[in-house]
Amino acid sequence: MPSDHTPQHDPLESIFAYRAFDLRDRFPQPLETFRQALECLQSDNAYLPDMSGEIVAYLRGGRAVPIPEHLFIRQAGNSASVVQKNENDRVCNAVEAWLRETLSQENEDTVNASTVRPSRLNILLDQCDPNAPEPDDIQAWQHIGEIGREIIEAPGREDIWDAAVKTMGEVHARRWMKTSHPKLNGKSPNLCIEEDPTRVYELVLQINAGAD
Incomplete structure (x- = not known):
């Protein structure tokens, strides 16, 4: 007898890449998993990650989800630090649960991906699965001109x-x-x-x- 249960869509399947950011913004991109992004912030290459570290999940369809920093940056009074590597399993599980809840409902936790480092988004897209269908809005972003970086004297x-x-x-x-x-x-x-x-x-x- 056929089952009445239909397979449930996993909200995490809508994520096609992650990015990790710090002040210098020199981490390899794109990243396949949140764990890889977290390890970037824990690496010796990270510059002031406790003060400037961010991790963003990019979604198919042109949205992005900034991961709440309290999930991977520990606050202690006036100081902060990225979680230790021995906590990565716990942190990854917590982030996965948060993402599933966030992506399964309509809310304001997602932002337009073009507002998250737009001048670098075309690089990320070029390195992703070339066989994956590209939404119309992503194709439009790829033709948007540089904003801000043309200003020679612009502050870094x-x-x-x-x-x-x-x-x-x-x-x-x-x-x-x-x-x-x-x-x-x-x-x-x-x-x-x-x-x-x-x-x-x-x-x-x-x-x-x-x-x-």
């Missing part, structure tokens, strides 16, 4: 981070870089640095001058 990530630390101190700078800002269309400075580094730098200067 480290310039912005140094200015933020001088203005706010390390603890507040870390929180500010990862918090959505109304003057950045609700996105965090970390997500906007490559799209418009000059705008993020200007916000830091405004804070230094006493503006909100």
Whole structure:
């Protein structure tokens, strides 16, 4: 007798790649698993990962999911650190459970992938499965011109981070870089640095001058 149960779609199948970010943004891309992204932040190549580390899951259909930092960065008072490698199994299981819950429902935890380091997205797509169908919006992104990087004198990530630390101190700078800002269309400075580094730098200067 045929079963009445139909196979359940695994929400994780909608993820086609992961990326790990720090201030220098030099990790190999794309990454197949969250564990690989986590190991990038734990590696000797990571630069201030406790302050600037981020992991993003890219979805088929043009969305992206920033993984909450509390799942892989441990906060202890005014200090923070990436979890130790002996915790990776626990962390990966927790992230997998969070992703399944997040991707199984409509919510605001997903963002437009073109807002997450858009100037690097075409590189990531070029290295992914060439046989996978490309959504129309992804094809459109591949023809979007560079934004911000044409500005020869545009500040770099480290310039912005140094200015933020001088203005706010390390603890507040870390929180500010990862918090959505109304003057950045609700996105965090970390997500906007490559799209418009000059705008993020200007916000830091405004804070230094006493503006909100």
